[in-house]
Amino acid sequence: MPITYDAIVIGAGQAGPALTARLSAAGKKVALVERKLLGGTCVNVGCTPTKAMVASAHTAHVARRAGEFGVIAAAEVSVNLQKVIERKNQIVANSRAGLEKWMAGLDNCTVYHGHAGFESAASVSVGDQVLEAKQIFLNVGARPVTSIDGADSVPYLTSSTILDLDELPDHLVVIGGSYIGLEFAQMFRRFGSEVTVVERSARLLPHEDEDVSAGIREILEAEGIQIRLEAKCLKLTGSAGNVGVGLDCSHGALEIEGSHILLAIGRKPNTDDLNLAAAGIVVDEHGYIVTDEHLRTNVDGIFAMGDVNGRGAFTHTSWNDYEIVADNLLDYGTRSTKDRFPVYALYIDPPMAHIGMTEAEVRKAGRAALIGKRPMTRVGRAVEKGESQGFMKVLVDAETRQILGATILGVGGDEAIHCLLTCMYSKQPIDLIARSVHIHPTVSELIPTMLQELKPLT
Structure with missing residues (x-):
């Protein structure tokens, strides 16, 4: 006999556990299904481990440059990769343990460890058990693409x-x-x-x-x-x-x-072994589950969140997916994916952060726009830190003076760019920031200066 729940959440990535907790707090009986490790890509093989290792790499890089700062290094810098991996593993383990403790402490929640496959639009099998619910939420993520000539006989590594x-x-x-x-x-x-x-x-x-x-x-x-x-x-x-x-x-x-x-x-969605056909769920030509702006699939009661819906392969978009679904189902809200701007970062050192439209997209759209650009060599904080590579750039609508997009390639840019992003979300003209006083010495203090020097995009 099937075990009946109010909701089934398949996949314990960024969106799944948070939604499980909200549903549980609302008095819903919830089943959370995860076939491998709680935390999904971000915690186990994505953001958390990679940024921990990036930190180790940055430390080695700074140590090698010690002489530039008047610091005498006692010996040649080398890296013990096993120690780097041990540190990374401990950070990952602590993060995952916290998540496991959180889920185990929820009322009305049962965690199933196993692979889920649809039996119908209202039921899934996990091992030899069948679970059924009127609402099913998919948060199954994506995995690295390995389709390249020779991959069947030559050893290779993936991001995992x-x-x-x-x-x-x-x-x-x-x-x-x-x-x-x-x-x-x-x-x-x-x-x-x-x-x-x-x-x-x-x-x-x-x-x-x-x-x-x-x-x-x-x-x-x-x-x-x-x-x-x-x-x-x-x-x-x-x-x-x-x-x-x-x-x-x-x-x-x-x-x-x-x-x-x-x-x-590249990466591809984990949809090929869910038996989506049994539920009648539609996917696009790349295997991503098709959803509307409220993350609803074509099947009533089934939602798709995170990487699997093709609306952003980022932890922050997955979290926002959870917020949209929870707000609309539990708080009678009207949030949607149309409310958010494209935002992401590349975590090389210095990082590159981007929000909104690129310059190329603005030009292609034919919009009358203003542009501001400033090299990081003219940002005192970057020079003082000895990290003056890169630049900051902003695109502004010529009529409304609202920000269309921005990129900061430079030290601290992944943090500083958020003042521009807040301005975008509040639909305020750039004068709000251009006339504000920022703390010195920071990277963000040069953003008002850049905005005071806008020129027509030609």
Whole structure:
């Protein structure tokens, strides 16, 4: 006999546990199903572990530059990767343990460990048990794409498996010059590996503005990372410890050899083994579950949150998905995905943070706009810290003077950009910030100055 619940939450990523807690607090009987580890990608193989390792890499980088700051290092800096991994694992374990304790302490909640598959639009099987509910919430996430010629016979790493390396690669070849690949590229270069980044497109981060791509390339190449672009025909070759990547490039060597290969060529939704057809749930051509702006699928009572709905592969968008669903179901709200702006960051060092439209998107839209740009070499705080690479840029509507978008590539930019984001959400003209007084010395204090020097976008 099926076990009946008011709601079933499948997947314990960013949105799932939070929604489970809200439903439980509202007196709903809830089943939370997770086939692997509570916390999903972010806690276990995403934000938490990678940023812990980025911190270790940053420490090594600063130590090597000690002489620039008048500090005498006693010995050559080296990295103990096993200690880095141990520190990362402890941070992850603490985070996951806190989440497990939270779920275990909820009233009206039962946690099931196992794989869920639909039996009908109102029931799922987990092992030999069948659960049924009038409301089902999907938060099953995504996983790395590994479909590349040669992957069936050549050893490779993904963004998940590289987190548990016990030896430092002599030469790490990163396939994919986008967000995940570049973070690992700089990280392992700072750990001491030789690193080459291979990208199909004509530039890194092809979805960003050209000046952003160029600035990021300059930062990475200054640290000794090799960049190979326009690799049109990628193919893995070799065996463990001596692997290669066929490039078919228009210039340079036709193959790059290394000790390890990292595939960072994208992610795909975990929808292929949910038996969605049994529930009649519609997916798009890439396997993402189709939802409306309230995260409702085409099947009444079934919702999709997080990476699986294709509306943003970020922890913050997944959390916002939870907030939208909870507000609309429990607080009689009217929130939707239409309310949010595109916001994300690349956590190389210095970081790149972006909100709203890019310059290219503004130009393509044909909007009358103003632009402001300031190099980080003119930001006192960045110069004082010895981290003056990059720039800040903002696009403003010429009529309303409201912010259309902004990018900060520079130290502290991932934090400073939020004052611009708040201005966007409040629908205030940029004069609000341009005339405000910011604390000195900070990175954000130069944002008002930049806004006072806007020029027409031509």
